[in-house]
Amino acid sequence: AEVKKIAVIAGDGIGPEVVGEALKVLKRTEELFGYQFETEHGLFGGIAIDEKGTPLPQETLDICKNADAVLLGAVGGPKWDNNSKELRPETGLLGIRKALGLFSNIRPANVFDCLKEASTLKPEVLDGTDLIVVRELTGGIYFGEKFRREGEHGEEAVDTCVYNVKEVERIARQGFEIARTRRKKLASVDKANVLETSRLWREVVNRIAVEYPDVELEHVLVDNCAMQLLRRPSSFDVIVTENMFGDIISDEAAMLTGSIGMLSSASLGEGSFGLYEPVHGSAPDIAGQGISNPIATILSVALMFRLTFGYAEAAQCIEDAVKSVLDAGHRTGDIAVDKSKAIGTIEMGDLIIAAM
C-alpha cells in the first residue's frame, strides 16, 4: 500500500500519553491490514513555547503541511495561562487552523451505551442521541479584526465578525453532505434575528439547500438550539453553525452525551487532508500519572482512517475493538463506576490492540 504520512503532535498534559496509545493502534493496523504509515513528530502548544519560544514553530507547520493527516493530542495548561497572547497555546491552535485551511470542524456527539449512566441527562432522554456538529473553523469573530481604542466613554475593545458567501457555502455543503450519509436532517444554527452575518448565513444555506432536496433543513436560533439540545437531543442529526456558536453548542452537545472522554473530532480543509484530535483537553491535573483515557484519541485514528484515508474496514476494526473492551467491563478511572478497579492508560491501549 501507499505510504501515508502522519504528522504527530503530542502536545501538553496527557497529550503524549494518549497519543502514545493511538500510535500503538496505528502500528497494529499496519500489521493487520498491510498499511504503511510514516510518522513525524512536531512540537506544539505549551511545550513548543517552552522549547522554541512560540506555540506553533514553523518546523511543526512544515511537518503538518508535508503530511496527509495530523494526529493531535491536546494543548494547554495553567503554566501558560497568564502568558501574553502570542505565547499562549490557544494562539497556536488558532494559527494552525488558519495556516492549514481547516475550515470545518466535525464533532460527533454520540452516546456510548455503557457510559449512558455518566450523563447528567435522564437515560430515556438520551436514547437515540447521535448527532454531529459541523462547525465553521476559520472565520467569524475568531479571526476578524480585534483592537482597543479610546471611545466616548473611555477605553473600548472591538471584535469584528465577518463572513463571506464562499465561506458559508463551503461549510453549508459540508453539513448537507454529511447529513446525506446519515438521517438526512440538517439544523442550521444562527442568530438571524439579530446578526447580519447570520442573515447572510441563512440566505446562503437556503440557496445551497436547493442542491440537497433529499435533506430536511431547519433553521434554529442559537439560544433555542442551546435549549432544544437539552430537551430533545435525539431529534438532531447534523448541526451546522458558525465558529463562535459552534464552540459553545458543540461543547454542550458533547457534555450531554456523558461520553466526553470518548469523543473524537476532525478538522478538515479542502481535499482529504485533516487534523484529528480528542475533544477532551490536556487535563494537566492527571498528566504523567498513566491514568488518562486514550480511547478518544484512538477513535480519532479511526476517524482519520474514514475521512482522510478511506480505510473504512480498519476504522471499523478499531471501533469494534474499543466497543468490545468496554463491553468486557474495562474502564479507565474517568469512566469507571468502581474507581478501585480502574485500569491505566497503557493497559487500556494494550487491551484494545489485543481485541483488534
Place this chain on the structure above:
Amino acid sequence: AEVKKIAVIAGDGIGPEVVGEALKVLKRTEELFGYQFETEHGLFGGIAIDEKGTPLPQETLDICKNADAVLLGAVGGPKWDNNSKELRPETGLLGIRKALGLFSNIRPANVFDCLKEASTLKPEVLDGTDLIVVRELTGGIYFGEKFRREGEHGEEAVDTCVYNVKEVERIARQGFEIARTRRKKLASVDKANVLETSRLWREVVNRIAVEYPDVELEHVLVDNCAMQLLRRPSSFDVIVTENMFGDIISDEAAMLTGSIGMLSSASLGEGSFGLYEPVHGSAPDIAGQGISNPIATILSVALMFRLTFGYAEAAQCIEDAVKSVLDAGHRTGDIAVDKSKAIGTIEMGDLIIAAM
C-alpha cells in the same frame, strides 16, 4: 401609599392572557396591602406592527418612560417572521431595551420542586440548583455596526462587537451586588482566550472584584460554561456575562431547570426602573385557547415588587400563593402530568388570588 405607575404591554400570542392574570394579582395586592397602582396599556411587537406600522410606537415608549416599571407579556409570532428587519417584533425588543437603557437582564433559573420531574436532567443533579444569570443587555454584538460589503471573495456581512469599560463596570457591579445577597459566588463568563472584548471584560471584572472581597469570583470560558451548567448546575450562584453569551447561557440554564414555563425575568436600568416579563415566549400555537400558564408572568409581578418597588412582603405573598396552589396539585396543561386534569389560565389566576 404612593401611586406607582405601571406600563402594561400585553404583546402577542398568549401575552394578553397571561398579563390579564398578572393584573388580577396586582389588583389583589392593592386590596391586601393598600398599594395603589395606575396602569397604562401600550401596543408593542406584532400587534403594534399590524396596528401602527412599527413594532415600537413612540406612544408606547412614552408610556414606558412615564412609568415606574413595565410589565411585558410576550412578543412575536410566525405572522411577522418573514418581515423586513424594521417590521419585526424583535426589532422592537432591541429598541425598547436601548431606549429605556435596560442594560442588565436578570434571569433567575431555579427549580420548582413539584416540576423537577419535567427536567431532562436527573433529579439528583438538579438538587440545589438555584442560579441567576445577569446578562448585559444593551451592548456587544447586538448593537455594534452591522453591514454588507463587497470583499475579496464576493459579498460579505459584518457584525461588530464593542464594549467599553463603563459598560462592563456597571454590569459587573450588578453581578457582584446580587451575588452578595445570595451565596456570594460569581462566575464571570467570557471567551478571553479569543476575543478582545472578553479580555477587556475580564480585566474590568478583576478590577471591580477588589471592591467585593466577600464574593468568590471565578472566570469561566463560555464553552466550558455551557458544559459545566450540565455537569454541575447547582454549583453556580450568579453568572454574569455579555449580551450574546448571556442569550445562549441563560436559555440553557432556564431549560435545564425543567421549569421554563415558570421563570420570570427583569431588565433593569440605572435607578429602580425595570421591565419585567416571563422567560417563555408568545406561544402562538396555543394562543387564544385559555390554556396558557400565567405563573411566570405573575411571578414577574413579584420580581417587580422586590426589585423596583421594594414591596418585599407582597412579593413573598405572591410567591407563597403560587407555591401553595402548585403544592395542592393544580396545573396548567404545560406542566400537568395528567393532561386531562389540567386547568385553564383564568382558573389558575383565580386560585392564586384566592391563596394570597
